[in-house]
Amino acid sequence: MSDNDGSSFVWFLAGLGIGGLVGILYAPRAGSETREDLKARAEQGREYVRTRAREAREQASGWVDKGRDVVTQQKDQFKAAYEAGRQAYQEATAETAPPKGL
Numbered sequence: 001m002s003d004n005d006g007s008s009f010v011w012f013l014a015g016l017g018i019g020g021l022v023g024i025l026y027a028p029r030a031g032s033e034t035r036e037d038l039k040a041r042a043e044q045g046r047e048y049v050r051t052r053a054r055e056a057r058e059q060a061s062g063w064v065d066k067g068r069d070v071v072t073q074q075k076d077q078f079k080a081a082y083e084a085g086r087q088a089y090q091e092a093t094a095e096t097a098p099p100k101g102l
Contacts, residue, residue, distance in 0.1 A: 027034065 029037070
């Protein structure tokens with residue numbers, strides 16, 4: 001079994017070498033052209049990622065601003081309801097309180 005595993009690995013390495021050689025022989029462009037093309041595509045990919053990251057940051061910032069507005073609005077509404085309730089309670093207790101001096 002171990003002999004079979006060793007020969008399989010050798011055949012794998014041989015196939016890898018042959019595939020690399022065939023790839024070099026049938027390459028449509030020279031190595032320098034291929035490297036320039038890869039470099040240009042890498043730069044395009046980097047620019048795309050930067051653009052998407054900037055857009056995501058702007059979108060997240062917009063969501064944060066909207067969230068702050070909603071929280072502030074809810075806080076103001078709660079404060080107004082609390083004050084209205086307190087005032088109504090004070091008025092109700094003032095009406096039902098016995099007169100002073102009796």
